[in-house]
Amino acid sequence: MWVTGSKSALLLGLACSSAVAQDVITTDSYFYGDSPPVYPSPSGNGAGDWSSAYQKAEDFVSQLTQEEKVSLTTGVTANNGCSGHIQAISRLDFPGMCLADAGNGVRGTDYVNSWASGVHVGASWNRDLALQRGKYLGTEFRAKGVNAMLGPVVGPTGRVATSGRNWEGFSSDPYLTGALAFQTVQGVQSEGVVACTKHYIGNEQETNRNPKANDQGQTVESVSSNIDDKTLHEQYLWPFQDAVLAGSASIMCAYNRVNNSYSCQNSKLLNGLLKTELGFQGYVVTDWGAQHGGIAAANAGLDVVMPDSSLWGSNLTDAIANGTMEASRLDDMITRLMASWYYLDQASTIPSPGVGMPVDSRAPHQTVVARNSSENLILLQAAIEGHVLVKNENNTLPLKAPKLLSIFGYDANGDGQSSEQLIFDASTVAYLNETLYVGGGSGANSPAYLDTPFAAMQRQAYKDGTSLLWDFSSQNPTINANSDACLVFVNAYASEGWDRPGLSDDYSDTLITNVANTCKNTIVVIHNAGIRLVGNWIDNDNIKAVIFAHLPGQDVGGPLVDILYGKVNPSGKLPYTVAKNESDYGSLLSPSQPEGQFAIFPQSDFTEGVYVDYKYFDNNTITPQYPFGYGLSYTTFNYSDLSVSTSNESYSAYPANATIVPGGNPHLFDNLATVSVTVQNTGSVYGQEVAQLYLGIPNGPVRQLRGFEKVSIDPSQTKTAQFNLTRRDLSVWDTTAQQWLLQEGTYNVYVGSSSRDLPLTSTLSF
Ligand SMILES: *[C@@H]1O[C@H](CO)[C@@H](O)[C@H](O)[C@H]1NC(C)=O
Ligand SMILES: *[C@@H]1O[C@H](CO)[C@@H](O)[C@H](O)[C@H]1NC(C)=O
Ligand SMILES: *[C@@H]1O[C@H](CO)[C@@H](O)[C@H](O)[C@H]1NC(C)=O
Ligand SMILES: *[C@@H]1O[C@H](CO)[C@@H](O)[C@H](O)[C@H]1NC(C)=O
Ligand SMILES: *[C@@H]1O[C@H](CO)[C@@H](O)[C@H](O)[C@H]1NC(C)=O
Ligand SMILES: *[C@@H]1O[C@H](CO)[C@@H](O)[C@H](O)[C@H]1NC(C)=O
Ligand SMILES: *[C@@H]1O[C@H](CO)[C@@H](O)[C@H](O)[C@H]1NC(C)=O
Ligand SMILES: *[C@@H]1O[C@H](CO)[C@@H](O)[C@H](O)[C@H]1NC(C)=O
Ligand SMILES: *[C@@H]1O[C@H](CO)[C@@H](O)[C@H](O)[C@H]1NC(C)=O
Ligand SMILES: *[C@@H]1O[C@H](CO)[C@@H](O)[C@H](O)[C@H]1NC(C)=O
Numbered sequence: 001m002w003v004t005g006s007k008s009a010l011l012l013g014l015a016c017s018s019a020v021a022q023d024v025i026t027t028d029s030y031f032y033g034d035s036p037p038v039y040p041s042p043s044g045n046g047a048g049d050w051s052s053a054y055q056k057a058e059d060f061v062s063q064l065t066q067e068e069k070v071s072l073t074t075g076v077t078a079n080n081g082c083s084g085h086i087q088a089i090s091r092l093d094f095p096g097m098c099l100a101d102a103g104n105g106v107r108g109t110d111y112v113n114s115w116a117s118g119v120h121v122g123a124s125w126n127r128d129l130a131l132q133r134g135k136y137l138g139t140e141f142r143a144k145g146v147n148a149m150l151g152p153v154v155g156p157t158g159r160v161a162t163s164g165r166n167w168e169g170f171s172s173d174p175y176l177t178g179a180l181a182f183q184t185v186q187g188v189q190s191e192g193v194v195a196c197t198k199h200y201i202g203n204e205q206e207t208n209r210n211p212k213a214n215d216q217g218q219t220v221e222s223v224s225s226n227i228d229d230k231t232l233h234e235q236y237l238w239p240f241q242d243a244v245l246a247g248s249a250s251i252m253c254a255y256n257r258v259n260n261s262y263s264c265q266n267s268k269l270l271n272g273l274l275k276t277e278l279g280f281q282g283y284v285v286t287d288w289g290a291q292h293g294g295i296a297a298a299n300a301g302l303d304v305v306m307p308d309s310s311l312w313g314s315n316l317t318d319a320i321a322n323g324t325m326e327a328s329r330l331d332d333m334i335t336r337l338m339a340s341w342y343y344l345d346q347a348s349t350i351p352s353p354g355v356g357m358p359v360d361s362r363a364p365h366q367t368v369v370a371r372n373s374s375e376n377l378i379l380l381q382a383a384i385e386g387h388v389l390v391k392n393e394n395n396t397l398p399l400k401a402p403k404l405l406s407i408f409g410y411d412a413n414g415d416g417q418s419s420e421q422l423i424f425d426a427s428t429v430a431y432l433n434e435t436l437y438v439g440g441g442s443g444a445n446s447p448a449y450l451d452t453p454f455a456a457m458q459r460q461a462y463k464d465g466t467s468l469l470w471d472f473s474s475q476n477p478t479i480n481a482n483s484d485a486c487l488v489f490v491n492a493y494a495s496e497g498w499d500r501p502g503l504s505d506d507y508s509d510t511l512i513t514n515v516a517n518t519c520k521n522t523i524v525v526i527h528n529a530g531i532r533l534v535g536n537w538i539d540n541d542n543i544k545a546v547i548f549a550h551l552p553g554q555d556v557g558g559p560l561v562d563i564l565y566g567k568v569n570p571s572g573k574l575p576y577t578v579a580k581n582e583s584d585y586g587s588l589l590s591p592s593q594p595e596g597q598f599a600i601f602p603q604s605d606f607t608e609g610v611y612v613d614y615k616y617f618d619n620n621t622i623t624p625q626y627p628f629g630y631g632l633s634y635t636t637f638n639y640s641d642l643s644v645s646t647s648n649e650s651y652s653a654y655p656a657n658a659t660i661v662p663g664g665n666p667h668l669f670d671n672l673a674t675v676s677v678t679v680q681n682t683g684s685v686y687g688q689e690v691a692q693l694y695l696g697i698p699n700g701p702v703r704q705l706r707g708f709e710k711v712s713i714d715p716s717q718t719k720t721a722q723f724n725l726t727r728r729d730l731s732v733w734d735t736t737a738q739q740w741l742l743q744e745g746t747y748n749v750y751v752g753s754s755s756r757d758l759p760l761t762s763t764l765s766f
């Protein structure tokens with residue numbers, strides 16, 4: 001049944017969501033097309049390096065009873081602190097599986113670390129650091145008996161500037177997000193823990209993410225992200241492709257609908273793009289409670305539901321008996337699940353699922369220590385490298401053993417315990433009335449301690465003989481005129497579940513302005529869970545330095561003090577664009593709201609295509625306050641010797657019939673061009689620079705990020721940054737050919753230190 005009819009038929013379609021309906025469309029397709037049906041669901045075939053895992057999984061599945069098969073598909077809330085649990089089958093020595101939040105550290109338990117969040121890793125632009133962080137996340141989840149870490153996040157990926165979960169993901173650019181997701185997946189899985197990359201797909205806003213009742217008692221469905229084929233491939237599927245290429249053994253389908261069909265029952269997304277085009281071999285699991293279709297979802301490619309489904313269970317058996325579902329689909333669902341277990345050798349890595357995940361970590365329970373001091377170096381480095389210095393007049397920073405420092409602002413101190421401290425300032429935006437180290441919701445993690453800015457400043461003051469003055473509660477503090485500098489700490493909060501009301505708040509802006517109006521040497525530090533505007537005070541002459549400190553995790557103060565005092569050199573770059581004014585983001589500022597006659601079927605039309613963040617600003621010639629990729633250092637860098645070499649590939653089609661492996665057609669990842677550049681440290685201190693490559697691909701945006709490399713350079717020394725350009729990097733998605741195609745014509749090549757500081761240019765062509 002292909003439901004495209006009238007509204008009443010549509011409502012009926014919803015009511016029988018466990019019927020054999022294919023994609024259960026939940027509104028008229030009045031704007032975009034429907035989601036095309038793609039059936040049957042392709043069985044995992046052991047492609048790539050999955051063949052031995054599939055052999056073992058198939059052997060295991062062949063020994064199961066029907067009831068055991070069904071139980072594997074349908075996760076439960078078990079008597080442990082896991083977000084969801086797959087039940088054991090002890091007769092076959094299968095101990096079950098624990099799935100737990102989230103991508104920034106283990107949540108809701110003890111003896112774990114709070115790691116730098118996604119946006120912080122994005123701001124580091126450091127592939128190797130992302131890999132190491134992933135590895136240690138893996139060791140902690142593994143020690144706690146977690147089979148699948150519910151992360152990393154590559155959607156949302158910054159389409160909506162105020163979106164509540166942008167901080168969980170890495171950046172507003174698909175290339176940067178994909179590159180860091182690739183490393184994260186490889187790091188986590190190197191420790192034998194499944195990386196469940198989420199949220200698939202188009203999950204770009206929190207507003208209307210789930211169905212809810214309206215005033216008239218009608219159900220308002222989840223927002224539908226209406227995305228055309230080209231935009232989906234080039235912007236939103238891109239980082240998922242990198243995750244699948246990296247071996248991500250699980251993908252979480254999202255709450256929202258895509259083209260009006262729920263993500264977890266959309267056959268084009270699951271059977272088509274993910275399992276056919278990208279050759280995904282792992283299992284698709286729902287976001288918690290994101291199942292809306294029963295057998296329809298199974299046929300559309302959903303493999304595992306979480307938690308406590310009322311639609312599957314024994315209904316799967318009935319459906320096979322009455323012919324609405326193939327027995328082979330059920331076998332494929334659990335073969336995929338078990339293949340992930342064998343792929344990562346979880347019989348040995350996770351022998352006791354959930355062992356370190358107590359239901360209530362305050363009640364008596366077994367001690368399971370996941371922390372290990374061998375992690376500390378990377379924990380700290382990850383916290384350091386996500387700080388972005390955006391203003392530093394006359395080398396105000398680093399501080400040099402000041403005699404008297406004044407510290408202001410609610411964010412300078414706190415105990416990390418007070419969610420009741422969340423303040424909405426006249427609905428302009430939310431801030432947390434204490435040090436912000438992670439955003440809110442299921443992506444939050446559990447700190448082993450909280451090193452606040454104030455604590456770390458006191459340690460430094462002890463060493464330097466500095467006198468400190470402080471006032472964290474006043475908005476208009478009294479300022480000692482002898483202060484060598486005044487530090488003002490504010491934050492910008494964001495959480496799962498709601499989108500931010502704006503990108504700056506009046507309370508914090510007034511506090512900053514009050515300090516700067518009196519203190520001639522004001523330094524602003526912002527812990528920001530997403531974009532934070534500075535236009536209300538950035539031109540104040542007394543504001544000499546500004547740091548976007550993002551979300552460092554439990555080590556907030558130490559890394560910050562290292563930067564403030566020049567013990568380390570800041571090297572972060574913005575993973576998003578900071579505008580001068582909210583209105584500069586245009587329709588990409590705020591989430592789509594239900595409106596008009598289809599209010600019960602909220603629509604979000606991604607009509608801007610790939611023109612998101614800096615591509616939108618470039619396209620509309622809007623000058624940002626701070627461009628994507630921007631960040632200062634205590635040294636200076638010079639770029640020279642751009643060289644471009646191209647393989648003699650023609651722009652015509654590539655072997656489209658190649659055997660698909662996880663990630664898709666392997667020829668997409670052939671290197672077709674190499675670009676290199678010399679970077680010199682022309683200042684007086686050691687520093688790290690992120691060399692960035694942007695390409696102007698014919699028939700595409702004027703510039704798109706297609707390479708970055710972080711190089712570490714001593715004063716007056718040089719390093720070569722090399723960028724490999726793959727076929728996918730150099731192609732556009734051709735909707736007619738249904739392939740990535742190189743373009744005939746001239747490509748512009750730009751290299752430099754941000755998306756708007758690109759001193760070296762060249763061209764290439766095919
Ligand atoms: C959504 O609809 C657009 C426009 O018809 C189409 O290009 C695209 O392939 C569809 N995508 C999905 C996942 O249904
Ligand atoms: C089967 O589906 C019906 C609704 O169609 C539901 O009430 C029932 O709980 C389901 N059974 C199981 C075992 O999940
Ligand atoms: C087959 O069984 C499924 C699951 O119980 C049920 O939802 C569906 O309505 C049944 N279809 C037919 C044609 O009996
Ligand atoms: C800590 O990590 C090191 C290096 O990986 C390892 O050798 C050591 O056994 C670990 N210690 C504990 C207590 O797990
Ligand atoms: C920076 O220093 C120069 C030279 O001392 C001075 O003219 C200028 O006003 C200073 N700028 C700021 C913002 O303090
Ligand atoms: C923030 O916390 C401080 C105490 O640390 C308190 O004095 C102040 O009233 C709080 N501000 C708000 C707006 O609740
Ligand atoms: C931002 O834009 C709005 C509307 O365009 C305007 O009213 C406001 O003054 C601008 N704010 C700043 C700080 O420029
Ligand atoms: C701007 O974007 C539109 C699509 O939204 C595109 O047609 C146009 O070519 C773009 N212009 C530039 C200068 O990139
Ligand atoms: C920077 O490199 C350029 C070549 O791209 C060279 O002309 C210039 O002299 C260099 N500047 C410094 C300060 O080294
Ligand atoms: C492509 O270049 C290689 C050397 O880089 C050369 O051996 C080969 O003949 C070239 N092929 C074509 C078709 O020009």
Ligand SMILES: *[C@@H]1O[C@H](CO)[C@@H](O)[C@H](O)[C@H]1NC(C)=O
Nearest residue numbers: 654655656657658659660666
């Ligand atoms: C792909 O097609 C080419 C020519 O059409 C053929 O030579 C080649 O064997 C095919 N490869 C595969 C993997 O089917």
Ligand SMILES: *[C@@H]1O[C@H](CO)[C@@H](O)[C@H](O)[C@H]1NC(C)=O
Nearest residue numbers: 671674708709721722723724
């Ligand atoms: C680029 O490709 C070459 C050859 O495949 C490889 O050795 C090098 O590590 C790659 N560089 C980067 C930055 O990926």
